[in-house]
Amino acid sequence: MSRSPLRARAAAAVGAAVLLTLAVAGTAAAAPAQPSSGDPQVAMAELDSRAQGDPNARSRGVPAAVAGWWIDPATEQVVVNVVGARTAETDAFTEGIDPSVLRVEPNSAPAEKYADLVGGQAILAQAGGRCSIGFSATDSAGTAYVITAGHCTELGGTWNGANGTAIGPVERTNFPGSDFGSIRVENTAAWTPSARVENGPTVRGAVQAGIGADVCRSGSTTGYRCGVVQSRNQTVNYGGGDVVYGLVRTSACAEPGDSGGTYITPQGQAQGMTSGGSGDCSVGGTTYFEPVTDALEAYGLTLVTG
Known part of the structure; x- marks a missing residue:
């Protein structure tokens, strides 16, 4: 086969990468949900919709001090990790979530993208x-x-x-x-x-x-x-x-x-x-x-x- 720079077919190779990017970009947003007593999955969905700025959610966006949230399978609670002391802003983010399925815990530092x-x-x-x-x-x-x-x-x-x-x-x-x-x-x-x-x-x-x-x-x-x-x-x-x-x-x-x-x-x-x-x-x-x-x-x- 003839020798050629590997750029010769580079444009063709980009297709898969672009499709992957488009697939990620096209991921559907979580549907808005309202919390109900004793249901951590619904509480989790509500926090997710708030993070995505859903207009039907109780609040929009995530305070910088909120590092993340997850469901603890041992207690069936949504754990919200907060960096530093709780503030009015962080409390507003969880407002309306049934307290029986909510637990706020400290986080040592904000999450970072690696x-x-x-x-x-x-x-x-x-x-x-x-x-x-x-x-x-x-x-x-x-x-x-x-x-x-x-x-x-x-x-x-x-x-x-x-x-x-x-x-x-x-x-x-x-x-x-x-x-x-x-x-x-x-x-x-x-x-x-x-x-x-x-x-x-x-x-x-x-x-x-x-x-x-x-x-x-x-x-x-x-x-x-x-x-x-x-x-x-x-x-x-x-x-x-x-x-x-x-x-x-x-x-x-x-x-x-x-x-x-x-x-x-x-x-x-x-x-x-x-x-x-x-x-x-x-x-x-x-x-x-x-x-x-x-x-x-x-x-x-x-x-x-x-």
Whole structure:
């Protein structure tokens, strides 16, 4: 099979991710309900409808001090967790709930959303197309970036995580010639840089592996696949004037949508970002990656390690 960047069919790969996002976005709101004596399920539904701002509910929205609520099966009560002392605002949220099925308990801190930027997971261009996260990195000011393939960031614009939440805009792109780029993590309230790799080891450093060494890659299409380093400093002609120099050739398979994903050794040494290849994971193939050290040096970034 001819060699081509894994972006060649990236637009087709975005369909499943978009459908998943739409399925989540289309989840129906809970129907409004009124509390009745001794029924924790109805009380739970009433609190849920208040949280969703249902106009038929007794109140709208959730006070910041209310960390959550759940049904305790041992007592058949709805437990409402409140951070700090109870206030008129938190009491108003539970007003009208039958006290026989209600229990208010303290919570040590507000609940937080944990959304790490994990190597190998999908990133979605708002302009259309799917690639994969390579690594998280930071600059001297502490600003975080996603490092991925340049033929992905070449699309420009803002990129989202697999859950559809915006990460931030493309910062820089090097393609062709090289194949790396960066996305600035602008939405820091939703995303946290991490050293994690999907199904792989934690990133410990970036010592480059020699020829014959074991290496694995993680991507959003074919997951975690391993092979060996076959050569370094290879020039690859992707056609259409897209020639890339200094790539590393491996026997680990990959497919469209895996572009930009993590290459790493079993010992956790970051190697690079998936560029392209030939074949696929059903028959086997050859893939090429851009050394991560090229991107770190060019952009003045430091790898996030664990």
